[in-house]
Amino acid sequence: METVTTDREACWLTTESSKPRTEKLLLSLVGDAPMFATIRRLCQNHAAKFFVETAITDRDTGKSNVIIGTWTSLGKESTPNLGSEGYTIFSEEGRLWIVAEEERGLLYGFYHFLKEIQLGTPLLEISAQEKPANVFRMINHWDNMDGSVERGYAGRSLFFEGGSFTKDEDCMRSYAELLSSVGINALTINNVNVHEQESALITNRWLPEVAWLAKLFQEYGLTLFLSINYASPITIGGLDTADPLETSVADWWERQVERIYGSIPSFGGFVVKADSEHRPGPFSYGRTHADGANMLAKALKPYGGHLFWRCFVYDCLQDWRDRSTDRARAAYDHFAPLDGAFADNVILQIKSGPMDFQVREAVSPLIGALKQTKHVIELQITQEYTGQQIDVCYLPPQWKEILDFDTHANGKDTTVADLVSGRANGGFGQGMTAVVNTGRDENWTGHSFAQANLYGYGQLAWNPKRCLHAIAEEWADRTYPYLPKNVRKTIVSIQECSWIVYESYTSPLGIGWMVNPGHHYGPNVNGYEFSPWGTYHFSDRNGLGVDRTRKGSNYVSQYAEPVGSRYENLQTCPDELLLFFHHVPYTHVLTSGKTVIQHIYDSHFDGVEQVKAFIAAWESHKQELPEALYQHVRVKFDAQLANAVEWRDQVNTYYYRMSGIEDKHGRTIYR
Amino acid sequence: METVTTDREACWLTTESSKPRTEKLLLSLVGDAPMFATIRRLCQNHAAKFFVETAITDRDTGKSNVIIGTWTSLGKESTPNLGSEGYTIFSEEGRLWIVAEEERGLLYGFYHFLKEIQLGTPLLEISAQEKPANVFRMINHWDNMDGSVERGYAGRSLFFEGGSFTKDEDCMRSYAELLSSVGINALTINNVNVHEQESALITNRWLPEVAWLAKLFQEYGLTLFLSINYASPITIGGLDTADPLETSVADWWERQVERIYGSIPSFGGFVVKADSEHRPGPFSYGRTHADGANMLAKALKPYGGHLFWRCFVYDCLQDWRDRSTDRARAAYDHFAPLDGAFADNVILQIKSGPMDFQVREAVSPLIGALKQTKHVIELQITQEYTGQQIDVCYLPPQWKEILDFDTHANGKDTTVADLVSGRANGGFGQGMTAVVNTGRDENWTGHSFAQANLYGYGQLAWNPKRCLHAIAEEWADRTYPYLPKNVRKTIVSIQECSWIVYESYTSPLGIGWMVNPGHHYGPNVNGYEFSPWGTYHFSDRNGLGVDRTRKGSNYVSQYAEPVGSRYENLQTCPDELLLFFHHVPYTHVLTSGKTVIQHIYDSHFDGVEQVKAFIAAWESHKQELPEALYQHVRVKFDAQLANAVEWRDQVNTYYYRMSGIEDKHGRTIYR
Known part of the structure; x- marks a missing residue:
């Protein structure tokens, strides 16, 4: 467990399990397309680790509990039309069947099976009928x-x-x-x-x-x-x-x-x-x-x-x-x-x-x-x-x-x-x-x-x-099957809000950029402002944003209606894209009820607090975490916090110096 | 002449002359210190090119017209106290003497002689008594x-x-x-x-x-x-x-x-x-x-x-x-x-x-x-x-x-x-x-x-x-001995104002920096503003500059009096260092009578015009210039003009956006 974060196994294809199984896996791989060799290998390297014993045969001996094959190789009549990549998993006569039209479908079906095995689903409860939406x-x-x-x-x-x-x-x-x-x-x-x-x-x-x-x-x-x-x-x-x-x-x-x-x-x-x-x-x-x-x-x-x-x-x-x-x-x-x-x-x-x-x-x-x-x-x-x-x-x-x-x-x-x-x-x-x-x-x-x-x-x-x-x-x-459920829950909740948190402490309201040129990490409000890359925020002492309305670059007209008009109209343009579409004064009031400048301050202060909350949550699980994983993530979090603080302070100071408007809540904005 | 700018000779040690000499050089190098070998080499490679004939002897044959040696080697009584690097050049009995206390003085004396030869000074009119100010x-x-x-x-x-x-x-x-x-x-x-x-x-x-x-x-x-x-x-x-x-x-x-x-x-x-x-x-x-x-x-x-x-x-x-x-x-x-x-x-x-x-x-x-x-x-x-x-x-x-x-x-x-x-x-x-x-x-x-x-x-x-x-x-x-005098005059006049011109289109009034980080070429007003290098201008919507007075960092007190007080006092601090010592509003009036903001605009517009004037002057001599030199300098000037324009526009736009104050003369400042 100590080396979990520096191990190729430390991903969703881990062979660890939170719920050890007591069954044997008796798998019949019916058919001889090249993909069967792949599935056999996957079975040996991954699925087999979850069972007390595994045997793989290349025909259905009648004793197997999982059978994989195309409708043709199994001599079954194809029912659902799932295309070349789709698959069906069902149980029949006390055995689990993974069936597809073509061998690629079997591969994906096998991965589905593997996932359920990892997650501890009882064998005969596994069930699926899938085809990909995208070619x-x-x-x-x-x-x-x-x-x-x-x-x-x-x-x-x-x-x-x-x-x-x-x-x-x-x-x-x-x-x-x-x-x-x-x-x-x-x-x-x-x-x-x-x-x-x-x-x-x-x-x-x-x-x-x-x-x-x-x-x-x-x-x-x-x-x-x-x-x-x-x-x-x-x-x-x-x-x-x-x-x-x-x-x-x-x-x-x-x-x-x-x-x-x-x-x-x-x-x-x-x-x-x-x-x-x-x-x-x-x-x-x-x-x-x-x-x-x-x-x-x-x-x-x-x-x-x-x-x-x-x-x-x-x-x-x-x-x-x-x-x-x-x-x-x-x-x-x-x-x-x-x-x-x-x-x-x-x-x-x-x-x-x-x-x-x-x-x-x-x-x-x-x-x-x-x-x-x-x-x-x-x-x-x-x-x-x-x-x-x-x-x-x-x-x-x-x-x-x-x-x-x-x-x-x-x-x-x-x-x-x-x-x-x-x-x-x-x-x-x-x-x-x-x-x-x-x-x-x-x-x-x-x-x-x-x-x-x-x-x-x-x-x-x-x-x-x-x-x-x-x-x-x-x-x-x-x-992370080895982690307690509450720790996984923390990880999930951090992940789920992390994009919005990142947005909150970086460039505001859809304006983008404001990063260090070249490598693109960390804040630099004017980093691309006078560059040849077409990436500007046009901030001045009165306001900021890019006018892409019909009076501006008319970019809005590239959208079908009523999308274009929704962006065109200051009242209907979503807050989070406001500065992407409009140049507005710092005192413009968002649909949130806040002024643009107060939103900039608030979101940047909040973003840093959120990162601190991530760290606090992580610390609260310190005893439950393997040392290597704890450290790996903690080191990243510390760097993220430093980055968020730098973003907060540079953006807030930049806009305070520009606008001269004080934070309503009197928090520290460097002059 | 075509390759003049890509030739090691194309420097002040050129062996070309604007005034061909008709004399022979009959040089006696009296002495045997290692430096004499150097002087002999310099004579052959450089000085000899200016004379119709050159002969070098290692003692005074009585026929030589230039004699080089230490007071000791020449058996003369040392008169001026010029130290180990000083030298005297004088004519006596129709011959030129280059004499020094030590051999390094002879080397510098020889260079002096060489310079005068290049510049066409008649042999017996060369005269000097020199010692360096600095060790x-x-x-x-x-x-x-x-x-x-x-x-x-x-x-x-x-x-x-x-x-x-x-x-x-x-x-x-x-x-x-x-x-x-x-x-x-x-x-x-x-x-x-x-x-x-x-x-x-x-x-x-x-x-x-x-x-x-x-x-x-x-x-x-x-x-x-x-x-x-x-x-x-x-x-x-x-x-x-x-x-x-x-x-x-x-x-x-x-x-x-x-x-x-x-x-x-x-x-x-x-x-x-x-x-x-x-x-x-x-x-x-x-x-x-x-x-x-x-x-x-x-x-x-x-x-x-x-x-x-x-x-x-x-x-x-x-x-x-x-x-x-x-x-x-x-x-x-x-x-x-x-x-x-x-x-x-x-x-x-x-x-x-x-x-x-x-x-x-x-x-x-x-x-x-x-x-x-x-x-x-x-x-x-x-x-x-x-x-x-x-x-x-x-x-x-x-x-x-x-x-x-x-x-x-x-x-x-x-x-x-x-x-x-x-x-x-x-x-x-x-x-x-x-x-x-x-x-x-x-x-x-x-x-x-x-x-x-x-x-x-x-x-x-x-x-x-x-x-x-x-x-x-x-x-x-x-x-450039081969160039007409008026062309050299143009070059000198460009050189002599070039520092002030460069200053005028770059960072204003002693504030410094505002360059692209890392390589330091070209404008970037905020390039070092949020960096760890201690190089800030603190511009906001009201003003700019670093307060180094007694109320600020008290840097002024590191100077002896009355220097420190002169910098401390807004009325006596020189304009060109104003923002190095003081944070002032854009409307502060300089001793020149201009406001700071108008000075920023004026100097940046002027700087570009000055570079254009350099180019015009250079162009006016096109027929008199060897093609290679013309092109070499023209290419550099074009790059300088582009740089000056970029500086002008970025600095002016930055401060216009910040201050909101219009240029009194209504010139183009991009919004």
């Missing part, structure tokens, strides 16, 4: 071949080190289990910013290594994609152009794709960041993003490959003096006019908000605006702007708000979840992707609690309607 | 063994690359000529921040290389010093302490010094940055700086070595919330109480201002406060905070103001120059040192004009009373 449940690694991870807060890259592949099979299998256990079915292994070394991942120099990884992940239902450099025809192909309408360029890509699929029949396709933050793209040739994406998609098409094309395209060399440009408009302005112009294996990848993964943003108006173009939503699991796995910030509540947001794109009740799942738009929604938060740290995510973000992402990607509280409890129960 | 005329390199230069803007290190010495003899000799030609007589070759690699410079691994360099520089009258790591007994000595009062530590240093002098008899000693910006020092052991310095000085003493101990000691982990601590007080508070406690071969090294080489600071009150402790003033030639050799900023006017500053330390007319030269304090002043601005760039200093800062430093270190205008003209005449 793609993807993660994106921002890993570089030198072993660094862009925006990584959990140690070095899992895949790369020193310019090469780590090729650590045990680690890779553990990681594949981690991902597939929460239903993730696709991943990219390299950074969307594809630098020189990584541009060569598609060459014969590295393809065997990529193929090795792809095959390993495929055994867990995970399809491997690569991020590519749009300028590859030049940088590695020896051409003098990457113009998508040049035949030589299209031909070059066709040859590359043919070669890749020759090595990796299961290859998923490419992810591309083009014409964004100094990355090359079709704009260099006066071509559209559709031109660029379709050319690549055409090369992938014969092999069933997909092209993920990121919509994170904006002017990152904006002039802060230029008040006519609004970065928030960029994704919509670039891509909405191209709706319908993309090939059917192009999937646009849309960041959840119009800026960049701030603690609070409006939902991207591009989601809902695309009627005839495949797309996924992109979230950020890694806590770039939300505490960097030092501060606790459990993000599923944020994601849930986004997924539940009613875009009104096809009238009322057109939620983001229904759009991205394709339910509300005839299948153009293709699911979800997210920048992942994992690395070589023994606990995978730097902060033990941050694992819950990966867990929650998988759960919501599978079923966006799932109860948040159930997710949090399930994660805690599985991860 | 030490030193420069400090902040070079690291990996080849990088801390705060270097002129390329890679001259001495180091890739963890080793460059050992490029030609380059080293050229560089030694450059330094000695302006009278510099001592240097450190490595960064005062002594990292792991450089800590080993005093070990046998590197001593042969150091010795090689020391010997080479010695040939040019330059004494080599090393920056050392105070914690060396631990980091390289294997001891578990660096406590200066531990016998084992003192013994260890004695053995090191003995070994060093065994290899390098001419070795100058050590420079130490201790207990400063995370460098180790005696504070770790509860010892004083005197304890630390004296222990090292004792080891150096038997060999005539000196210990330079930097007074740049302050709390770099200050809390911005703590208004009771004032970094400006630190050097005085640390060192004034120790006056008299240092060994006589310890030389305290005092930064010219109390902060850190800002464009405008008050003079350090520690200069004048030390009555019984040897010291030098430390300047910064490299333009860390003054444009980084992108913006033109000719610094001798700043240094001259500092040197001419009347500290009143021993009553009226106790100037800094007289203190640091020792004239006003019985020899405790030991001269000047400065962080140098040179590197491997072909023109030595990145910006061709920035050479003038090194030239001017040498001139003022030799003679602080020298006319600034003469220095600037002399530098331009020697460096």
Whole structure:
């Protein structure tokens, strides 16, 4: 127990149990698809630990108490239509059946079974009928071949080190289990910013290594994609152009794709960041993003490959003096006019908000605006702007708000979840992707609690309607089975309010940014105020906020009605997004009844108190906690408190100096 | 002429001449000290280029027209008392005599002769009687063994690359000529921040290389010093302490010094940055700086070595919330109480201002406060905070103001120059040192004009009373002999106002900082406002500035009277230092008659116009300039203009947003 926090087992796939079982597991794995080997391995490494004895047979001997197989292999008549990834678990004749249409469904069914076993559910009470809401449940690694991870807060890259592949099979299998256990079915292994070394991942120099990884992940239902450099025809192909309408360029890509699929029949396709933050793209040739994406998609098409094309395209060399440009408009302005112009294996990848993964943003108006173009939503699991796995910030509540947001794109009740799942738009929604938060740290995510973000992402990607509280409890129960229930309850309650707490002591009322430039940790109110990144708060002695109304940048008009009008109107704009949409005086009264300035003071004082409360709660359990876990979390909490105090004081002082308005409650604001 | 700006010759030691000579040079070098070989080499490589024919003999044949020798070697009776570095040049019996007491005087005399030759002075009209005002005329390199230069803007290190010495003899000799030609007589070759690699410079691994360099520089009258790591007994000595009062530590240093002098008899000693910006020092052991310095000085003493101990000691982990601590007080508070406690071969090294080489600071009150402790003033030639050799900023006017500053330390007319030269304090002043601005760039200093800062430093270190205008003209005449006089005049006039121009568009009225953290180039009004570095402007909606009066941090009381009172009093405090000493409202009226806010606006608008005027002047000479020089300077000017515009707009916008006060002249201030 002492080493729990520095142990790869210290996650929801732990083999510890709070309730020891007294049964034997007599498992029949009926069938011979490759996935059965995976399930057998999972059974031996995980499920078997919970039973007094385990035996696995490859046919139903009649003595087994759990039978796994496809409807076909079991000779049963398929009843529910759960697709290739769905599964059914039921008991019949005193035995438990895990049945699916295809082998990937069996894998997910087995994980469901494993979860219930961990949680102590009696064997014959396990019951499920599941299919994922989303086609793609993807993660994106921002890993570089030198072993660094862009925006990584959990140690070095899992895949790369020193310019090469780590090729650590045990680690890779553990990681594949981690991902597939929460239903993730696709991943990219390299950074969307594809630098020189990584541009060569598609060459014969590295393809065997990529193929090795792809095959390993495929055994867990995970399809491997690569991020590519749009300028590859030049940088590695020896051409003098990457113009998508040049035949030589299209031909070059066709040859590359043919070669890749020759090595990796299961290859998923490419992810591309083009014409964004100094990355090359079709704009260099006066071509559209559709031109660029379709050319690549055409090369992938014969092999069933997909092209993920990121919509994170904006002017990152904006002039802060230029008040006519609004970065928030960029994704919509670039891509909405191209709706319908993309090939059917192009999937646009849309960041959840119009800026960049701030603690609070409006939902991207591009989601809902695309009627005839495949797309996924992109979230950020890694806590770039939300505490960097030092501060606790459990993000599923944020994601849930986004997924539940009613875009009104096809009238009322057109939620983001229904759009991205394709339910509300005839299948153009293709699911979800997210920048992942994992690395070589023994606990995978730097902060033990941050694992819950990966867990929650998988759960919501599978079923966006799932109860948040159930997710949090399930994660805690599985991860810390050895802790008393009341301790797990504390952990869950900390997690559940942590996003709002983080928001309260950082940038106020949806304005975002105010972070230290570059690394993005800690406060710096003016850190991006005079930068070229389009990220401003426009605070002066009278007020603050960005005017995105019709009189301002008119960003509000990118939303369907009545959403746009709700944001346009000061009276109906939600408090938490007020400064994202409006420039208001410090004395403006929020719907909460507080003035903006008093809200800034109150939320920043409160945020620090909340972090202190986290620490007090943690301390109250000190005797019940293993020393290593206690210390691990305590050290993080201390750093979080220091960060929260610094945020509180810098933000409060900044706005006191600006506004000259005293705190109504006379608390300490440094002059 | 095309490559003039990328040629090592493109400096004041150029062998081009505006006025070709028709004489022969028949030189007798009478004597055989090692320095004669140096002078012979200089004559061949430099002076000879100006004459139609040159012959050098090692005795006076009677036919020579220039004779160089000591009073002794020439068998003449010494008349003026010019010390070991002084010299006399006079004509007698139709021949020119360069005579000195010692060989170093001959070297400087020869450089004087060379300068006059370059400038076209007729041979027999050359006449001089010179001795340096300062004992030490030193420069400090902040070079690291990996080849990088801390705060270097002129390329890679001259001495180091890739963890080793460059050992490029030609380059080293050229560089030694450059330094000695302006009278510099001592240097450190490595960064005062002594990292792991450089800590080993005093070990046998590197001593042969150091010795090689020391010997080479010695040939040019330059004494080599090393920056050392105070914690060396631990980091390289294997001891578990660096406590200066531990016998084992003192013994260890004695053995090191003995070994060093065994290899390098001419070795100058050590420079130490201790207990400063995370460098180790005696504070770790509860010892004083005197304890630390004296222990090292004792080891150096038997060999005539000196210990330079930097007074740049302050709390770099200050809390911005703590208004009771004032970094400006630190050097005085640390060192004034120790006056008299240092060994006589310890030389305290005092930064010219109390902060850190800002464009405008008050003079350090520690200069004048030390009555019984040897010291030098430390300047910064490299333009860390003054444009980084992108913006033109000719610094001798700043240094001259500092040197001419009347500290009143021993009553009226106790100037800094007289203190640091020792004239006003019985020899405790030991001269000047400065962080140098040179590197491997072909023109030595990145910006061709920035050479003038090194030239001017040498001139003022030799003679602080020298006319600034003469220095600037002399530098331009020697460096650009091929340019028409009117072009040189333009260059001189740009140089002479460049410091004030730089000041006008950067941080106002002595407040300093407002730069981008880390690299220190470009504006960032709040860049250091909430940092731990003790560098604040305390701007709020009503006013700005740091209260260092008796009611504030009482820093003013560190000055002798009436200086302290002059700063204390709002009416007598000079405008240019107002915000360094006082927190005032934006509406405060300066002695200039302008309000503070209008001064901020005016100076920032004016600064940009001045840079435009520089460019216009340069353009007006385009036809007269060699293309390479034209382009080199034009590219720098364009970057300077962009920088000035950014400073103007960020500072003006920041203070407009803060104060809400309009510019009286209605110019564009972005909202």
